[in-house]
Amino acid sequence: MQVSIRCLPYRSIRRRLCAAMGLLAAATTCLAFAHRPLTAAPMPQVDVDGAKGRETGLPVPRFVSVKSREARLRIGPSLDYGTQWIYTVPGLPMEILAEYGNWRQVRDCDGVSGWMHKALLSSKRTAVVGPWLASTVSLRETPKSDARVVAKLEARVRLSVHGCDGIWCNVDVTGHEIDGFIRQSALWGVYPNESIR
Numbered sequence: 001m002q003v004s005i006r007c008l009p010y011r012s013i014r015r016r017l018c019a020a021m022g023l024l025a026a027a028t029t030c031l032a033f034a035h036r037p038l039t040a041a042p043m044p045q046v047d048v049d050g051a052k053g054r055e056t057g058l059p060v061p062r063f064v065s066v067k068s069r070e071a072r073l074r075i076g077p078s079l080d081y082g083t084q085w086i087y088t089v090p091g092l093p094m095e096i097l098a099e100y101g102n103w104r105q106v107r108d109c110d111g112v113s114g115w116m117h118k119a120l121l122s123s124k125r126t127a128v129v130g131p132w133l134a135s136t137v138s139l140r141e142t143p144k145s146d147a148r149v150v151a152k153l154e155a156r157v158r159l160s161v162h163g164c165d166g167i168w169c170n171v172d173v174t175g176h177e178i179d180g181f182i183r184q185s186a187l188w189g190v191y192p193n194e195s196i197r
Contacts, residue, residue, distance in 0.1 A: 053099040060099065063189050064106075066092045067122035073114035077103035084114045091158055091174055093126045093189030109156070109188040125161040125196060127171065127189025129153045129182075143168035143181040150180045161189065164196040 053060045066087050073085040077100040087108075097113065098105040104121060107113040109131050129137050133155045140147040143165070151173065153159075158174040164184050171187075172179035184190055 053096070055099040055101065060096060062096050063125060063127075063191075064094055064096055064104075064121045065124050065126040065189075066090055066094060066120065067124075068120045071116060071120040073106070073112070073116055075114055077101065077105070077115040081115065085112065089158075091124075091126050091160070093128060094121065096121075125189065126174070127159045127161050127169070127187040129155050129157045129159070130186050130188050131155050133186060137182060137186045139171070139173070139178065139180040139182050141180055143170075147181070151178050153182070159187070159189075161187075161196060164190055164194060166193045166195055169196070 051060050052058065053062075067090055069088060069090055071087040071090075072083045073087065074081040075084050092108065094106040094108060094116070096104045096106055100115075102118050103115045104118055105113060106116050106121070109128055136152040136154055138149045139151040139153055141150050142148075153173070159169075159171040159182070160174060162170040162172070162179075164170070167184055168181045169184050169187060169190060170179070171182055184194070185192060190196065
């Protein structure tokens with residue numbers, strides 16, 4: 001049996017905060033931003049063996065995931081900075097771009113970036129089906145182009161990543177008991193040609 005899986009729009013898992021304080025301009029900015037089209041470009045080629053983070057010594061950039069049910073993305077690396085977004089679903093992939101003390105500069109699949117405390121992030125690898133894809137992607141039983149299709153996944157469906165060989169990733173669909181293999185190039189949350197064991 002083949003299943004088709006949809007996901008929540010990113011707008012429902014990421015909330016924008018505005019300090020309206022009676023200012024019409026602030027409210028207008030929030031409305032305009034909340035209704036902007038959410039698209040993303042395919043993953044750029046990144047040298048994952050490049051720079052090391054100044055705090056952890058781990059590669060930068062690298063992918064992690066949101067650990068908390070309420071993860072605040074701030075405009076700077078401190079609690080003194082305002083909240084830009086609140087992510088309300090754990091397991092969303094984030095790309096770490098920089099490290100500063102206990103803070104990590106991160107970017108989501110829509111290109112929104114800001115600072116998040118390291119306690120809100122997990123090293124567990126997750127991904128989403130590429131937001132740039134216009135059609136569904138096949139989740140296959142084995143890592144072969146002609147393998148049986150177990151599900152059709154729409155853009156932004158969340159996945160747990162168990163391993164990647166540079167071409168295929170072994171994943172399971174978050175919230176469903178469905179697992180299989182998907183082409184690595186169709187995912188945001190893993191780099192092209194990255195090997196994950």
